Amino acid sequence: MITEHDPQTALDTRFSSPDATTTTWLEGREGLAAAELYWLSTVRRDGRPHVTPLIAVWCDGALCFCTGPEEQKARNLAHNPRCVLTTGAGVLHEGLDLVVEGEAELVRDDATLGRIAAAYGAKYGEEWTFQVRDGAFHHDGHTALVFRVAPATAFGFRKGAYGQTRWRL
Helix, strand or coil: CCCCCCCEEEECHHHCCCCCCCCCHHHHHHHHHHCCCEEEEEECCCCCEEEEEECCEEECCEEEEEECCCCHHHHHHHHCCEEEEEECCCCCCCCEEEEEEEEEEEECCHHHHHHHHHHHHHHHCHHHCCEEECCEEEECCEEEEEEEECCCEEEEEECCCCEEEEEEC
């Protein structure tokens, strides 16, 4: 589990402006928590990549997201939990793009699921209210598995005064 202290931080000068400085982990973590949309990259059994947009929340030191058990991303993660989550400004000359590499862990503990469900409601509103039972989210007759990805390595790509920061956690 990620701690809230600063990880090992490095600026990659090969991809940074001469005057660039590292982005703090606090700023990176706040950006991960505030983003509304993320892109999840997983790998199919045959090695082909799969990328899909989704919503997620920062809870207990990790990005957390949910998906139906039969969806491609859930099947991919059951076979190979390694994944990448990305988010960013979607523009070239300003903002901070963020990348999180890690392993998706299936969350089954109802107390933890309750905290994640509360984070969804607080961030995305009533439309994203989940009932927690039997180790999953339930909403409108559907069941969703919940995964958490604690960053192993994360990257911040600052634009404007371009700077590429790597955080090792």
